[in-house]
Amino acid sequence: MEEKGVQKTNSNGYTFMFAIILVVVVASVLAFTATSLQPTQRENVRQEKMQNILATVGIETDRPGAKVLYDKYIIEQLALNSEGDVDESVDAFEVDLSKELKKDDDKQIFPLYIAEVEGEKYYILPLRGNGLWNAIFGYISLKDDINTVKGATFDHVGETPGLGAEITKEWFREAFADEKVLDENGNMVGVSVVKGNNGPSKDDNKVDAISGATITGDGVSDMISERLKRYIPYFKKQGDIKVAIK
Template sequence: MEEKSVNKTNTNAYTFTFAIIMVVVVGSILAFAATSLQPMQYENMRIDKMQSILMTVGVDADPSEAQELYAQYITEEIVLDSEGKKKEGVDAFNVDLAKELKTSAADQNFPLYIANVDGEKYYIVPLRGSGLWNAIFGYISLQNDINTIKGATFDHLGETPGLGAEITQEWFRERFAGEKIFDDTGNLVGVSVVKGNSSASKDDNKVDAISGATITGDGVSDMISERLQHYLPYFKSETDLNVANN
């Protein structure tokens, strides 16, 4: 009686071995690709950050010219402690706000960028807070009076398209230009994103909200006032800023 030959490719052992080999090969390829692309991804993030900072002071930069324009207009990068004093040995550009916010305010690093555009001095403060689904962040620049907003940029990690995600749009960002961050009595109140605020006044500390994005708008309001409060000690020590005694 003849024995039937066994096709080894149909055995469980062959299937498992083949699967393991494919996992190892594909994993190695993906790991190599990730490692190879990491420097490029990091560089793209740096360029995007420079573009966002420059945008707050009215400088639009293409990726190819962002570094040159950043070096031209950003005259100083500093890091402050919670008392408004400059810290040495900390690179402002590489401060990760996501990590900083996990520590107490007393232990945080507060990066600040100082720009000079056409002879005008601006202070640029990084922002980070919480939206509806995830983190929201951006930058806000103040004119030399430390009260009037020159410009702002916002971004997010997971807000709803067509609703909260609209904070990235130019028409929303433009609402903040010219707004004041102090009220009439000298209290730092930031700028509130308020539904139905149709007033054209730049002295009411309010901008009109995005319809259907109340929680995201509240997050923008909160992060502006919360972040700016930490910079008051520095602004008071470096300028003639006159604020209320809270």
């Protein structure tokens, strides 16, 4: 009898059944863990988004403190349609730009965040485009003349470390401060990333490129100009803007 029991537990059928049970148990544990962590993960993403928005206007914070400062400095969140009108039915903060860019231009929603810091008003626009390997994205803030950059943040999905991934570095982001996005005729041209542009001028609509990352730099240039132009209809309707936008 004892030999039969040993033989049974050593059979292929027993091993196969044990493996199935083990896989089911492990899968169930992983699924439960993933489901349990989803609210925390979503909140972390929200807080990081708030951090990046605030960083464009010079407000630095850790993730846990982001919401308090966000509620303090962000005075409006607007969801705009292609005509520059506010769509009250849409929560601007929840708009996923990666999904919006897949829509026709006239069907997209354009989020806009308005900050007030020490009595100064800033307009913060989300950005998204293509780098060398995958998506690049970020935020850019404009002073109330809708021409001067206050600050910018950038991130990426899979740019090359030491090359395209340098767009996340502080030295690159700081180059955008005080750059102009309008040319001398009032046309919205954005800020271009150009190799060898390391002069002191802030009126040339250009910053110096990252060595060896031409395609990523072009992607940054393109996404800034493309996204900024989408907000022209809204800005033209605002009576307190200090410059004429074409």
